[in-house]
Amino acid sequence: MNLREFGFGEFSFLLLSARWTILLSLIAFAGGGALGLVIAALRISARRPVRMIAAGYIRFFQSTPILIQLFMAYYGTAFIGLSPDPWTAAAITFTLNAAAFFGDIFRGSIEAIPHGQWEAAKALSLRHLQTLRLVILPQALKLMLPPTVGFMVQIVKTTSVASLIGLTELARTATMINTVTFEPMLVFGSVALIYFALCWPMSLLALHLERQLEVEGRGRAALA
Amino acid sequence: MFTARLRTMIAAGAAMVLSTLLLATAPQPAAAETVDDIISRGKVVIAIDTTTPPYGMIDEQFQPAGFDIEFAKKIGEALGVPVEFVTVTSPGRIPALLTNRADMVVSIFSITAPRALQVAFSIPYAGQSAVVLAPKSTAIKSHADLVGKKVGLTRGTGEDGLLTEAAKANPGIEILRFDDYASLLQAMVSGQIDAMGGGDYGDIYLKKSAKGDDFEMKYILKTFYFGVGVRRDNPDLLRWLNTFIFTLKQDGTLEQLSQKYRNTPLPPLPVF
Amino acid sequence: MQSYVFQFGPILIRSEELIHGAWLTVWFASVSMVLGLAIGLLGAVTRSFGPRWLSAAVAAYVELIRNTPLLIQLYFVFFTLPFLGLKLSSSAAAILALSIHLGAYATEILRAGIQSIPAGQIEAAKSLGLKPIQIVRRILLLQALRAVYPALCGQFILQLLGTSIISAIAAEELTAIANNMVMQTFRSFEVYITVAVVYFVLVQAFSLLFQGFSRIFFRWKI
Structure with missing residues (x-):
C-alpha cells in the first residue's frame, strides 16, 4: 500500500459526505424542535407530576454524554429485542437529545419573563396556554433565539459522534481520508471550511432575526 | 425550588437505574448460527473498519479496501454468498457480534484471552x-x-x-x-x-x-496475531473458518495479501 | 443472540481509575468555565460598547469558533501551533482550546443579555453621573448575567460533557479512561453504563452548584 495525495477527488468525496451530516442535522432540528416545544410546554404545565416528568426527561438527556446515548440506542437496544439500523438509531438519539436541550432553552427563556406578566394576564382572564402564546412567547422569543440557533449550530457539529456506530458522515470520512493521505492540515482544514459553510448562514440568520426583534421591541417602547 | 430540583434529579436517576435493570433482565433470544444458516440466508454480514490502513481503508474509488477487506471478500467467495459489510469502530467490534449486527468481525482483531471471554477467535490469518x-x-x-x-x-x-x-x-x-x-x-x-x-x-x-x-x-x-471474531456459541462457523484460513495460508494467498498491502512479509502464523 | 451476562465486577474494581477520570473531567471543565466566562464577559462588553473595529474583531472570533467543531480547534492548537513555535502539552492545549471555545459562546450569550436590558437604564445611570465602567459593572453585568443565566449554565453543562473529546490530543479525562477500560475489560456495555452514571452525578453536582450561585448572586427581585 502507498499513501496518496489529497486531491480534488478526495475533497469532493469529503464535500459529498456532508450530505449525511446535513440530513442528520435536519432530522434533529425538526424532531428535536417539535418534541422540544412539547417538553417546554409540559415543563411549565400547571400540573406538578407533568412538570416533574418533563424535568426528569430533560435532566436525563442533558446529563449523560450523547456518545453513550447513541451507543445504547444502537447496541444496547438488542437487550430489549430491538435492532435498529444505524440511521434509525442516530435519528432517534439526536431527536430525543436535541428535544431535551431545545425544551430547556425554551423553558429558560419563558421563565426569564417577569412573573408579573402571568398575573396580569390572569387578571385579564387569559387562560394558561393563551397567556403563553399571546403574552409570554413573543417576549421570550428574543431571549430564546440566540441560544436556540446557537444550539442548532451545536447539533450540526455534534452529528460527528454518529461515526461511532459507523455512519460515514463528514467527520468519519475525514478520518478515513486522513488515514490514507496523511495530510491532516489539508483534510481537517477542508472539514473546518465545510462545517463553517454549513453553520455560518445559520448564525447570520440568528443575528438577523435577533436584530429584527430588537427593532420591534424598540418600536413598542417608543409608542408606550 | 431547591428540593424540587433534588426530586427531579432523583426521578431521573431512578429512571436511569430502571432502564439499566430493564436492559439487564430482558429475555434474550438465542440464535446459534451455522454455516448452513448463512448459506441459506444468501449473504454473510462482516464487520469492518475503514479507518485502519493498510488493513481497512478506502481505495481511489472510495470503496472499502485493504488486507482485511480483501480477506473478508474471500470468505464470501468461499461460502458462495455475497458479503454485506457493516462498519464498526474499534470499541464497537465486540458489541457488533454480541448484538447480532454481524456474523463475524474482520478488523485487526488481536487474539487475546480477555477478549475470548466474550467472543471466539479463529486461528490467525495475519499478524504484525x-x-x-x-x-x-x-x-x-x-x-x-x-x-x-x-x-x-x-x-x-x-x-x-x-x-x-x-x-x-x-x-x-x-x-x-x-x-x-x-x-x-x-x-x-x-x-x-x-x-x-x-x-x-x-x-x-x-x-x-x-x-x-x-x-x-x-x-x-x-x-x-489477528483472528476472525465470531460469537462464542458458534462452533460450526468457527471450525469452517479455521479450515478456510488453513488453506489460504498453505496456498500463499495470505502472504500475497501481506506483500500487497503491508509491503512486508507476514510473521509465521501459529495455530491453536 | 448469545445470552449476555452483565459483569460489573471488572469495572468496579477499577473504581479508583474512574474517580481519577471524573476528577480530571471536573478539572478541565471548571478551569475552562472560569476562563471561558472571563473571555465571554470581556468579549460581550467589547462587542456591545467597544470601538467599531474591536467589536468587529470580537464578532469574527465568535463566528469563527462557534461555526467550526471543537475537535478541529483542538487539532489546530496541538498539532499546528508547534510549527509556529508554540508547543503546548496535551493538557495545556486542551485548556486553551476549551476556553477559547466556551469564550465564544459565552460572549454571544452575554451580549444577548446586555441587549435585553432597557436602554433607559443606561440613560438613567448616565444622568446620575456614573462612569461607563461603573455602568457596565454595576448596572449591566449582573442583570445581563441573570437574564441569560439558564442559557449560560446550559452551555457550561455542554462544556462539561464536551470535554470528552479532548482525548483526541491525548489529554486524559473520564471518557478516555472509560475507553481504556473498554479495551482492558472488553465490557463496553458495563463500562458505558457506569460512566453514564458518573457523568450524570457530575452534571447534577454542577447544576446544584450553579443553583447555589444564582441564590447568592441574584437575590434581588425584579
Missing part, C-alpha cells in the same frame, strides 16, 4: 509486530531509554498494553494515548512526542512527511 519508532537522532534501545520521554501510542492497541506495563516498571515514561494512528503520527512529526509505539508498517506514514527519513524503528515489542 508492535515496534517502537523514534527520530534517528534519539538513542533508544530498550524501555529504560524511554524514561523521561513522551511516548505516544494508539489507545487500546497491543502497544498500549505493553508500553503501559513498561511505564509502570520504569517510572518516568510519560504515555500519551491518541484515538487514531494518523493523529499519533502527526504528533510524532509535530514533535509533541519523543517516541511512539506502532505497527511494523508505521514508516509508510512517516516517509510521506518532510522529515520522514529522520525516523527509524528502534526495537520490537511483541508480535500480535
Whole structure:
C-alpha cells in the first residue's frame, strides 16, 4: 500500500459526505424542535407530576454524554429485542437529545419573563396556554433565539459522534481520508471550511432575526 | 425550588437505574448460527473498519479496501454468498457480534484471552509486530531509554498494553494515548512526542512527511496475531473458518495479501 | 443472540481509575468555565460598547469558533501551533482550546443579555453621573448575567460533557479512561453504563452548584 495525495477527488468525496451530516442535522432540528416545544410546554404545565416528568426527561438527556446515548440506542437496544439500523438509531438519539436541550432553552427563556406578566394576564382572564402564546412567547422569543440557533449550530457539529456506530458522515470520512493521505492540515482544514459553510448562514440568520426583534421591541417602547 | 430540583434529579436517576435493570433482565433470544444458516440466508454480514490502513481503508474509488477487506471478500467467495459489510469502530467490534449486527468481525482483531471471554477467535490469518519508532537522532534501545520521554501510542492497541506495563516498571515514561494512528503520527512529526509505539508498517506514514527519513524503528515489542471474531456459541462457523484460513495460508494467498498491502512479509502464523 | 451476562465486577474494581477520570473531567471543565466566562464577559462588553473595529474583531472570533467543531480547534492548537513555535502539552492545549471555545459562546450569550436590558437604564445611570465602567459593572453585568443565566449554565453543562473529546490530543479525562477500560475489560456495555452514571452525578453536582450561585448572586427581585 502507498499513501496518496489529497486531491480534488478526495475533497469532493469529503464535500459529498456532508450530505449525511446535513440530513442528520435536519432530522434533529425538526424532531428535536417539535418534541422540544412539547417538553417546554409540559415543563411549565400547571400540573406538578407533568412538570416533574418533563424535568426528569430533560435532566436525563442533558446529563449523560450523547456518545453513550447513541451507543445504547444502537447496541444496547438488542437487550430489549430491538435492532435498529444505524440511521434509525442516530435519528432517534439526536431527536430525543436535541428535544431535551431545545425544551430547556425554551423553558429558560419563558421563565426569564417577569412573573408579573402571568398575573396580569390572569387578571385579564387569559387562560394558561393563551397567556403563553399571546403574552409570554413573543417576549421570550428574543431571549430564546440566540441560544436556540446557537444550539442548532451545536447539533450540526455534534452529528460527528454518529461515526461511532459507523455512519460515514463528514467527520468519519475525514478520518478515513486522513488515514490514507496523511495530510491532516489539508483534510481537517477542508472539514473546518465545510462545517463553517454549513453553520455560518445559520448564525447570520440568528443575528438577523435577533436584530429584527430588537427593532420591534424598540418600536413598542417608543409608542408606550 | 431547591428540593424540587433534588426530586427531579432523583426521578431521573431512578429512571436511569430502571432502564439499566430493564436492559439487564430482558429475555434474550438465542440464535446459534451455522454455516448452513448463512448459506441459506444468501449473504454473510462482516464487520469492518475503514479507518485502519493498510488493513481497512478506502481505495481511489472510495470503496472499502485493504488486507482485511480483501480477506473478508474471500470468505464470501468461499461460502458462495455475497458479503454485506457493516462498519464498526474499534470499541464497537465486540458489541457488533454480541448484538447480532454481524456474523463475524474482520478488523485487526488481536487474539487475546480477555477478549475470548466474550467472543471466539479463529486461528490467525495475519499478524504484525508492535515496534517502537523514534527520530534517528534519539538513542533508544530498550524501555529504560524511554524514561523521561513522551511516548505516544494508539489507545487500546497491543502497544498500549505493553508500553503501559513498561511505564509502570520504569517510572518516568510519560504515555500519551491518541484515538487514531494518523493523529499519533502527526504528533510524532509535530514533535509533541519523543517516541511512539506502532505497527511494523508505521514508516509508510512517516516517509510521506518532510522529515520522514529522520525516523527509524528502534526495537520490537511483541508480535500480535489477528483472528476472525465470531460469537462464542458458534462452533460450526468457527471450525469452517479455521479450515478456510488453513488453506489460504498453505496456498500463499495470505502472504500475497501481506506483500500487497503491508509491503512486508507476514510473521509465521501459529495455530491453536 | 448469545445470552449476555452483565459483569460489573471488572469495572468496579477499577473504581479508583474512574474517580481519577471524573476528577480530571471536573478539572478541565471548571478551569475552562472560569476562563471561558472571563473571555465571554470581556468579549460581550467589547462587542456591545467597544470601538467599531474591536467589536468587529470580537464578532469574527465568535463566528469563527462557534461555526467550526471543537475537535478541529483542538487539532489546530496541538498539532499546528508547534510549527509556529508554540508547543503546548496535551493538557495545556486542551485548556486553551476549551476556553477559547466556551469564550465564544459565552460572549454571544452575554451580549444577548446586555441587549435585553432597557436602554433607559443606561440613560438613567448616565444622568446620575456614573462612569461607563461603573455602568457596565454595576448596572449591566449582573442583570445581563441573570437574564441569560439558564442559557449560560446550559452551555457550561455542554462544556462539561464536551470535554470528552479532548482525548483526541491525548489529554486524559473520564471518557478516555472509560475507553481504556473498554479495551482492558472488553465490557463496553458495563463500562458505558457506569460512566453514564458518573457523568450524570457530575452534571447534577454542577447544576446544584450553579443553583447555589444564582441564590447568592441574584437575590434581588425584579
